[in-house]
Amino acid sequence: MNARQRRGVLFLVAAAALAVAVFVAVSNYVSQVESQVGPRVTVYEVTEPVDAYLPLSADNVKAVEVPERWASPTSVTRLRDLEGRRVGFQLAAGTVITSDMLIPSTDLSPSExxxxxxxxxxxxxxxxxxxxxxxxxxxxxxxxxxxxxxxxxxxxxxxxxxxxxxxxxxxxxxxxxxxxxxxxxxxxxxxxxxxxxxxxxxxxxxxxxxxxxxxxxxxxxxxxxxxxxxxxxxxxxxxxxxxx
Known part of the structure; x- marks a missing residue:
């Protein structure tokens, strides 16, 4: 193999290494972007100030999509889990509702x-x-x-x-x-x-x-x-x- 061929092989190896590096960098970037903006999950927030013990319903909450990594693990993701439930303190408009905010469902005995x-x-x-x-x-x-x-x-x-x-x-x-x-x-x-x-x-x-x-x-x-x-x-x- 003459000098010109050796230089060609070196250029090919360098080009391949650069391509691999670019591919890895782009893959890492795409993965990071996807972790920030996707996948997305539906959460619910109140559309207006809600007083303590006021029932929650479709009239005062709305669905909002947010990146999954930004959502709290306790965020409520289904409207039926909110219907008729209450929170024991006042909520400001825009507050995302989490399950630990909700007053537990009643566990009364038949005589209570x-x-x-x-x-x-x-x-x-x-x-x-x-x-x-x-x-x-x-x-x-x-x-x-x-x-x-x-x-x-x-x-x-x-x-x-x-x-x-x-x-x-x-x-x-x-x-x-x-x-x-x-x-x-x-x-x-x-x-x-x-x-x-x-x-x-x-x-x-x-x-x-x-x-x-x-x-x-x-x-x-x-x-x-x-x-x-x-x-x-x-x-x-x-x-x-x-x-x-």
């Missing part, structure tokens, strides 16, 4: 009823109870005509279904016009008769508190007191004037 009440964000919950916890509901009656001022255990051993995000509500009283207070919506699983008493307390009691229970609370709680008023302090619990 769900009821939602607002409790004070500090004295009522204070971030110490979670869905599935058991609580006692204690009410303070101080402004109901005909009832002595007292604190009362209204219902014992109640299961919490869900807890919403903190909200600001207007105080509905003549001496508190324009004022607001921070509350937390709490959904409870109650027997029908207890749901009525809790509804009454939420409307007329001065304060409703949730008292967290230990996980191993005993079934026999007969020695615990159910109410407390002035007589327990050595005074006299007298109903308000106008009760007779």
């Amino acid at each position: 009823r769900e009821i939602a009440i607002n409790v004070d964000s500090v004295t009522g919950v204070a971030g110490r109870v979670r869905p599935g916890d058991r609580v006692d509901i204690i009410t303070v009656f101080a402004e109901v005509p005909g009832l002595p001022k007292q604190a009362r255990v209204l219902v014992r051993d109640v299961r919490i279904v869900s807890i919403g995000g903190q909200q600001s509500v207007q105080v509905d009283s003549e001496d508190s016009v324009g004022r607001s207070r921070e509350v937390v919506p709490v959904t409870l699983a109650l027997e029908p008769k207890d749901s009525l008493s809790v509804t009454y307390a939420a409307a007329f009691a001065e304060e409703v508190r949730l008292v967290a229970l230990p996980g191993d609370v005993g079934a026999n709680r007969s020695e615990e007191i159910d109410d407390f008023d002035a007589s327990d302090l050595g005074g006299q619990a007298v109903p308000e004037e106008g009760s007779r």
Whole structure:
């Protein structure tokens, strides 16, 4: 093989090596682009601000296609998985809905009823109870005509279904016009008769508190007191004037 032939072979080898390098570079680039812009997956986002506990439906969510690598593993990808579901906090327009945002579907027994009440964000919950916890509901009656001022255990051993995000509500009283207070919506699983008493307390009691229970609370709680008023302090619990 003469010098000219050797140079030709070297040129061919160099050209082949360059072609392989270009092919590898282009393949890597295409792979990177495909990982960024494809394949794509359908997710759902809210089209307008959605208040806590407002049902989700085709009226307030829309389908959006995004690269699969950009979608959260918990993104909801089917509309039927959203229909009628609720989120326990307010959503801004454009928020992509994920499964961990959704309030779990009810697991009520045949004898239980769900009821939602607002409790004070500090004295009522204070971030110490979670869905599935058991609580006692204690009410303070101080402004109901005909009832002595007292604190009362209204219902014992109640299961919490869900807890919403903190909200600001207007105080509905003549001496508190324009004022607001921070509350937390709490959904409870109650027997029908207890749901009525809790509804009454939420409307007329001065304060409703949730008292967290230990996980191993005993079934026999007969020695615990159910109410407390002035007589327990050595005074006299007298109903308000106008009760007779």
